[in-house]
Amino acid sequence: MDAQTIIARRVAQELHTGDLVNLGIGIPTLVANYVAPDLKVFFQSENGLIGTGPIPEQGMAHPLLTDAGGRPISALPGASTFDSAMSFGLIRGGHVDVTVLGGLQVDAHGHLANWMIPGKMVPGMGGAMDLVSGAKRVIVAMQHAAKGKSKIVAKCTLPLTSARPVNLVVTDMAVIAFPNGKATLLETAPGVGVGEVMAVTDAELVIPDIVPEMKI
Amino acid sequence: MRAVSVEEAVAMIPAGASIMVGGFMGVGTPERLLDEVVRQQKTGLSLISNDAAVPGKGVGKLFDAALVSRLTASHIGLNPKAQQQMLANQIAVDLIPQGTFVERIRAGGCGLGGVLTPTGVGTSVAEGKRQIEVDGTTFLLETAMRAQFALVHAFLADYLGNLTYALTARNFNPIMAMAADTVIVTAEHIVPVGVIAPDHVLTPAPLVDYLITNG
Numbered sequence: 412m413d414a415q416t417i418i419a420r421r422v423a424q425e426l427h428t429g430d431l432v433n434l435g436i437g438i439p440t441l442v443a444n445y446v447a448p449d450l451k452v453f454f455q456s457e458n459g460l461i462g463t464g465p466i467p468e469q470g471m472a473h474p475l476l477t478d479a480g481g482r483p484i485s486a487l488p489g490a491s492t493f494d495s496a497m498s499f500g501l502i503r504g505g506h507v508d509v510t511v512l513g514g515l516q517v518d519a520h521g522h523l524a525n526w527m528i529p530g531k532m533v534p535g536m537g538g539a540m541d542l543v544s545g546a547k548r549v550i551v552a553m554q555h556a557a558k559g560k561s562k563i564v565a566k567c568t569l570p571l572t573s574a575r576p577v578n579l580v581v582t583d584m585a586v587i588a589f590p591n592g593k594a595t596l597l598e599t600a601p602g603v604g605v606g607e608v609m610a611v612t613d614a615e616l617v618i619p620d621i622v623p624e625m626k627i
Numbered sequence: 628m629r630a631v632s633v634e635e636a637v638a639m640i641p642a643g644a645s646i647m648v649g650g651f652m653g654v655g656t657p658e659r660l661l662d663e664v665v666r667q668q669k670t671g672l673s674l675i676s677n678d679a680a681v682p683g684k685g686v687g688k689l690f691d692a693a694l695v696s697r698l699t700a701s702h703i704g705l706n707p708k709a710q711q712q713m714l715a716n717q718i719a720v721d722l723i724p725q726g727t728f729v730e731r732i733r734a735g736g737c738g739l740g741g742v743l744t745p746t747g748v749g750t751s752v753a754e755g756k757r758q759i760e761v762d763g764t765t766f767l768l769e770t771a772m773r774a775q776f777a778l779v780h781a782f783l784a785d786y787l788g789n790l791t792y793a794l795t796a797r798n799f800n801p802i803m804a805m806a807a808d809t810v811i812v813t814a815e816h817i818v819p820v821g822v823i824a825p826d827h828v829l830t831p832a833p834l835v836d837y838l839i840t841n842g
Contacts, residue, residue: 534704
């Protein structure tokens with residue numbers, strides 16, 4: 412199983428029937444592929460839709476029905492559409508149960524940086540800051556390390572997305588939460604030892620007596 | 628509301644004007660108006676738009692033609708031309724969170740001085756802004772935003788100017804239709820009065836100044 416599949420499968424287990432869920436671009440988008448079919452989850456697209464469905468079949472795309480990246484999507488029965496003030500009212504107002512976002516860095520206290528690399532990549536924050544400020548649960552789905560460097564850092568060196576800490580980080584190696592503001596190892600990926608996770612984690616990690624393997 | 632040609636409508640926009648343009652990644656954008664803005668070479672525009680779309684589409688056309696001198700948006704990462712022009716200091720860019728972007732426009736259209744939002748507290752977005760505590764929570768004061776012109780795209784417009792929108796093409800359009808001195812609208816279809824039921828009107832006719840006639 413490749414890194415992205417491990418992450419997406421594990422994140423999908425965090426979703427429950429009735430949840431309103433907003434998925435960011437990249438690995439988070441893949442999560443929808445692994446939601447158990449008996450779960451009734453509402454996916455929001457922040458450009459104005461609850462009830463996003465799969466990419467339409469060839470020749471069935473509608474130019475006025477797209478995801479936040481402008482790609483064609485479909486809408487499931489029971490979907491609803493709304494303007495951007497409503498969309499971000501839902502996000503900031505605590506009506507979104509779970510958001511899953513990509514990350515560049517998460518620090519030892521759960522602070523996320525995911526919207527710019529000064530001097531290199533300045534795309535703008537889009538909806539990320541509102542999502543981290545307002546969603547009930549914030550899950551970061553990202554690779555544990557990039558180019559040999561840990562993305563779980565002692566302190567973020569990149570600009571923060573929010574002062575609010577995230578709830579959970581799921582990587583290709585580990586699941587980490589932040590009880591009492593301390594990065595705590597909850598699970599390891601199949602075949603990955605606690606020592607291996609610690610070796611590629613710059614932040615200080617609390618290691619409970621028992622750290623189970625992800626069940627994916 | 629007055630029905631006018633696209634040429635006549637765009638001729639009213641002076642060079643250097645502030646314009647807000649509806650659409651999200653070029654979906655729900657008044658393409659005919661933007662094509663005419665490019666044809667009439669309206670330079671030095673102060674553009675308020677959620678994103679910079681992509682080259683060749685939506686407001687991306689304004690960057691292709693180098694007509695923008697100032698941009699307020701939430702995301703420009705998918706338009707390399709807008710990024711290049713920003714990094715070369717050809718355009719001044721103000722990047723703000725998307726929820727803040729839409730609320731500032733909504734406030735501008737609703738007679739509010741601004742809004743209090745928790746988004747951006749403790750980040751670079753808070754620099755230089757007033758912070759106000761309400762019941763123990765810290766908020767940023769984000770001021771209202773308006774423009775001289777709003778360029779709006781609807782799905783249906785009736786002969787009076789009542790508007791309704793389709794699917795994800797609604798996005799910022801009805802909010803912007805409240806927040807400009809002059810509101811200019813294109814529609815996919817112009818229909819007789821009554822086709823849009825009162826409950827389905829999302830932008831009431833008195834908000835629309837000009838409706839672009841079919842070409």
